[in-house]
Amino acid sequence: MDNAGKKISVAVLASGRGSNFSAIADGITSGEVNAEIKVLITNNPDAKAIDVARKNSIAVEIIEKRKFKSREKMDLGIKKVLDRHNVDLVVLAGYMLLITSKELLNAYRNKIINIHPSLLPAFKGSVHAQQDAFEYGCRISGVTIHFVTDDVDGGPVLYQEAVDISACKNAEETAEKILLAEHSAYKKVVDSFSKGTYIVEGRRAIFIRKD
Numbered sequence: 439m440d441n442a443g444k445k446i447s448v449a450v451l452a453s454g455r456g457s458n459f460s461a462i463a464d465g466i467t468s469g470e471v472n473a474e475i476k477v478l479i480t481n482n483p484d485a486k487a488i489d490v491a492r493k494n495s496i497a498v499e500i501i502e503k504r505k506f507k508s509r510e511k512m513d514l515g516i517k518k519v520l521d522r523h524n525v526d527l528v529v530l531a532g533y534m535l536l537i538t539s540k541e542l543l544n545a546y547r548n549k550i551i552n553i554h555p556s557l558l559p560a561f562k563g564s565v566h567a568q569q570d571a572f573e574y575g576c577r578i579s580g581v582t583i584h585f586v587t588d589d590v591d592g593g594p595v596l597y598q599e600a601v602d603i604s605a606c607k608n609a610e611e612t613a614e615k616i617l618l619a620e621h622s623a624y625k626k627v628v629d630s631f632s633k634g635t636y637i638v639e640g641r642r643a644i645f646i647r648k649d
């Protein structure tokens with residue numbers, strides 16, 4: 439992979455297992471992803487993602503909902519950490535809370551990305567989109583990476599990839615197959631930010647490569 443371009447500074451927000459976070463960190467180690475993860479922010483002190491951060495010597499900030507008077511104040515706590523680490527990109531990787539603060543969303547407009555395990559707008563807003571796709575009898579589902587806005591799972595789409603789930607026997611198998619695509623997709627998209635920028639025009643995110 440061509441790794442010319444500026445190494446980008448990244449913050450990852452995760453609440454649980456952290457397999458996407460781990461895939462991106464591994465991609466950095468292998469040279470596939472031209473980025474540096476400055477900090478993991480989690481709302482869950484028991485998140486497995488914390489072990490991933492420790493293994494990769496990445497700073498951890500635990501920002502728990504119960505320690506703030508409101509969600510706005512919590513999100514402003516997150517903003518402070520992002521500002522302090524001077525990050526170019528914020529990667530939501532299984533972060534289970536919605537970012538609702540306008541101040542945070544405006545300050546990091548078109549700099550916060552999320553991964554959703556379906557081809558949006560299918561199963562938009564669902565926290566079990568893989569199960570939904572299996573139960574619906576979909577033959578094709580997939581992965582969407584999009585900018586985060588105040589419309590849940592509704593921001594401009596940066597990347598989509600279809601996954602053939604027609605042979606999957608249950609929701610778990612469906613989720614596993616989609617997860618593999620998530621890992622490779624997230625590495626590609628995070629790396630792309632070192633090679634250019636995304637211009638947003640209406641609903642479209644257009645990638646402009648730096649030469």
Ligand code: GRF
Nearest residue numbers: 455456457458532553554555
């Ligand atoms: C992934 O399926 C992601 O698409 C969804 O939450 C899951 C997080 O998994 N938003 P992990 O924590 O990255 O393993």
